[in-house]
Amino acid sequence: MVPRYHEAIDIAALCREFPPAPEFFDTAWHWSADEIRARQELSFARQMERAWQVPFYQRRWGAAGLEPGDVRGLADLPKIPTFSVPDLRESLARDPLWPDYFGIDPERDPPIPLAFQTSGGTTGLPRPMMFAPRDREVMNIVTGRRLYMQGVRPFDRLQVTLSLGLPNGGLLAREGIQKYTGAVPIMTGSGAQTPTKRQLELMQAWRSTHLVGFPAYLRHMALVARDELGIDPRSLGVRGLITHLGLEDRAALEDLWGAQAYDTYGMNEFGTVACDCAAKDGMHVFEDCFVVELLTPPDAAGARAEVSEGEAGSAVVTTLFKHVAPMIRFDTNDLTALKPGRCACGGTHRRIDGIRGRADAMVKLRGVNVFPEAVGALVGADARGNGEFLCVVESGERMTVRVEAHDPGVDPPCFAADLKRRFKEALSVTLDVEVVQRGSLAPLTGLDSTSKVRRLLDLRGKS
Numbered sequence: 001m002v003p004r005y006h007e008a009i010d011i012a013a014l015c016r017e018f019p020p021a022p023e024f025f026d027t028a029w030h031w032s033a034d035e036i037r038a039r040q041e042l043s044f045a046r047q048m049e050r051a052w053q054v055p056f057y058q059r060r061w062g063a064a065g066l067e068p069g070d071v072r073g074l075a076d077l078p079k080i081p082t083f084s085v086p087d088l089r090e091s092l093a094r095d096p097l098w099p100d101y102f103g104i105d106p107e108r109d110p111p112i113p114l115a116f117q118t119s120g121g122t123t124g125l126p127r128p129m130m131f132a133p134r135d136r137e138v139m140n141i142v143t144g145r146r147l148y149m150q151g152v153r154p155f156d157r158l159q160v161t162l163s164l165g166l167p168n169g170g171l172l173a174r175e176g177i178q179k180y181t182g183a184v185p186i187m188t189g190s191g192a193q194t195p196t197k198r199q200l201e202l203m204q205a206w207r208s209t210h211l212v213g214f215p216a217y218l219r220h221m222a223l224v225a226r227d228e229l230g231i232d233p234r235s236l237g238v239r240g241l242i243t244h245l246g247l248e249d250r251a252a253l254e255d256l257w258g259a260q261a262y263d264t265y266g267m268n269e270f271g272t273v274a275c276d277c278a279a280k281d282g283m284h285v286f287e288d289c290f291v292v293e294l295l296t297p298p299d300a301a302g303a304r305a306e307v308s309e310g311e312a313g314s315a316v317v318t319t320l321f322k323h324v325a326p327m328i329r330f331d332t333n334d335l336t337a338l339k340p341g342r343c344a345c346g347g348t349h350r351r352i353d354g355i356r357g358r359a360d361a362m363v364k365l366r367g368v369n370v371f372p373e374a375v376g377a378l379v380g381a382d383a384r385g386n387g388e389f390l391c392v393v394e395s396g397e398r399m400t401v402r403v404e405a406h407d408p409g410v411d412p413p414c415f416a417a418d419l420k421r422r423f424k425e426a427l428s429v430t431l432d433v434e435v436v437q438r439g440s441l442a443p444l445t446g447l448d449s450t451s452k453v454r455r456l457l458d459l460r461g462k463s
């Protein structure tokens with residue numbers, strides 16, 4: 001038997017369960033907290049039933065003494081141990097193609113049409129993920145909702161500057177745009193696939209209305225247009241920047257392009273989880289598809305608690321729709337906080353703040369926690385730089401921040417001294433600063449060749 005995509009999924013039924021835009025915004029978007037919870041309970045029960053068939057969970061939950069009857073609803077979530085990327089890597093070490101968290105056995109299971117994508121993977125093998133048709137379509141519907149919220153309408157042209165190929169971001173964007181927005185995806189890919197100047201020529205010729213990409217690359221494109229091609233990026237007619245802002249300076253990016261910049265949060269394993277609405281006041285979680293808990297780090301006994309509103313915690317995600325690799329309490333290590341109150345847009349789905357950093361990219365320096373993202377926010381606020389930087393950690397005592405000067409007229413010692421003082425004020429730690437020539441960091445950060453820009457170079461133990 002050869003499986004066929006259109007026979008493997010009932011799209012009409014799926015659209016009733018997970019309404020795409022614009023219907024979603026007339027229905028589930030305004031549900032009360034109780035209505036949202038009731039829907040989550042139904043989907044969670046089905047997701048748990050599936051998860052119990054997955055060997056990864058059978059062995060982990062079995063070891064923790066958990067039995068199927070122990071989890072009867074979302075109130076029992078805290079009984080389930082969390083897991084994170086190292087646990088996935090451990091499963092991948094045993095089988096790099098069919099890790100046991102997929103829950104698919106190609107020797108025994110009936111065939112289904114699978115999509116295959118990976119994480120960005122800056123070191124070692126990237127993390128693979130496969131998607132059943134239903135998994136993929138829910139992710140596509142969510143992409144469509146996100147873009148609708150951010151102003152995308154039929155016949156708009158979305159230039160996608162994310163890597164195409166193995167990493168999920170670029171191709172997932174294409175599917176969502178094409179299937180659920182009516183807009184046209186223009187897949188130029190990263191700077192390695194279409195050089196930046198060519199990207200700008202195409203943007204001009206094809207009148208792209210939105211750019212999809214990482215903020216560092218969108219900033220780079222604007223600066224190349226302005227400083228190398230003599231084109232004011234604001235004259236290009238781009239209305240929206242669809243991006244992952246994190247701690248990047250939204251106002252500076254919007255000012256460069258004369259366009260609205262929208263933040264998004266998602267992962268290779270399950271696509272978009274949360275995003276900005278037009279109010280740009282926190283990212284709404286799509287709560288019919290995900291349960292997001294914000295947890296404290298484990299205490300000495302391994303126990304974790306939900307942080308209180310406004311406090312930062314690690315985002316722990318439970319999917320409510322996945323067949324391949326359902327994610328039950330996946331600790332993303334991304335730090336964020338819940339936004340209190342109601343959003344001006346009228347949407348009732350809870351909001352989280354922009355991602356403040358990755359708990360596992362944190363560097364402990366003389367007892368102080370330093371996030372490269374926080375360093376980047378300070379670098380980006382000084383107009384003498386172009387926002388490009390790289391944190392180089394030489395030892396547990398010492399980090400040097402290399403920053404690019406905007407033009408040769410900048411006085412390096414003065415720029416370095418001011419930044420050093422700013423870091424000390426804002427981060428309570430002394431960092432060394434080295435001012436370098438514009439463009440010289442790109443080979444180390446991958447700015448022009450990948451969409452996952454590297455901001456931390458850890459040389460500890462490598463000399």
Ligand SMILES: [Zn+2]
Nearest residue numbers: 277343345347
């Ligand atoms: Zn809103």
